Amino acid sequence: GQQLNQSPQSMFIQEGEDVSMNCTSSSIFNTWLWYKQDPGEGPVLLIALYKAGELTSNGRLTAQFGITRKDSFLNISASIPSDVGIYFCAGAGQGAQKLVFGQGTRLTINP
Amino acid sequence: GAGVSQTPSNKVTEKGKYVELRCDPISGHTALYWYRQSLGQGPEFLIYFQGTGAADDSGLPNDRFFAVRPEGSVSTLKIQRTERGDSAVYLCASSSPGYNEQFFGPGTRLTVL
Numbered sequence: 366g367q368q369l370n371q372s373p374q375s376m377f378i379q380e381g382e383d384v385s386m387n388c389t390s391s392s393i394f395n396t397w398l399w400y401k402q403d404p405g406e407g408p409v410l411l412i413a414l415y416k417a418g419e420l421t422s423n424g425r426l427t428a429q430f431g432i433t434r435k436d437s438f439l440n441i442s443a444s445i446p447s448d449v450g451i452y453f454c455a456g457a458g459q460g461a462q463k464l465v466f467g468q469g470t471r472l473t474i475n476p
Numbered sequence: 477g478a479g480v481s482q483t484p485s486n487k488v489t490e491k492g493k494y495v496e497l498r499c500d501p502i503s504g505h506t507a508l509y510w511y512r513q514s515l516g517q518g519p520e521f522l523i524y525f526q527g528t529g530a531a532d533d534s535g536l537p538n539d540r541f542f543a544v545r546p547e548g549s550v551s552t553l554k555i556q557r558t559e560r561g562d563s564a565v566y567l568c569a570s571s572s573p574g575y576n577e578q579f580f581g582p583g584t585r586l587t588v589l
Contacts, residue, residue: 400580406584407581408567453518462507464578467518469518
């Protein structure tokens with residue numbers, strides 16, 4: 366099925382570092398969502414974006430809806446051990462309710 | 477408040493058997509979604525309900541898969557004649573009317589031997 370291109374696939378960082386990941390699509394999306402998934406659990410919604418160019422923060426997390434509507438970025442500042450997990454981007458097109466997901470970015474933090 | 481719940485959390489079955497997976501959405505959420513997640517992949521859409529009706533079932537892989545939501549709340553995903561390739565985590569999500577913010581349950585891990 367269709368998926369978004371998410372990069373990087375994995376990241377190994379030191380505690381306290383900032384993190385950036387992004388998601389691109391060949392199609393235009395009207396909604397971008399970012400989720401975090403821990404092992405054995407369902408994805409947890411972090412941030413939702415609804416307008417091109419929108420920049421939204423949730424604590425140490427900041428996400429942007431790209432101007433072209435074909436990309437989105439997620440930044441995490443001052444990483445802490447509980448940030449470890451898999452981050453997924455997801456998009457929904459015009460009039461669509463179903464979400465298309467990226468392949469995920471696995472974040473590992475060295476203490 | 478209570479989130480999305482799914483039962484069972486794990487299901488092991490034999491090839492060719494029939495299985496039912498249940499989802500109980502967040503109270504008041506009229507939209508309900510089923511996704512399937514294979515190991516190392518993002519979730520893939522299966523079907524979307526608005527109320528009692530299936531508004532989009534374009535993600536169901538074949539006619540062995542069927543889902544119902546008879547009273548507009550709890551939904552059941554039914555898989556007939558299971559195959560080993562059906563092994564995956566089946567996720568359910570729900571959302572409020574007019575919003576794309578989908579809230580996921582913990583999933584059911586299905587293993588077909």
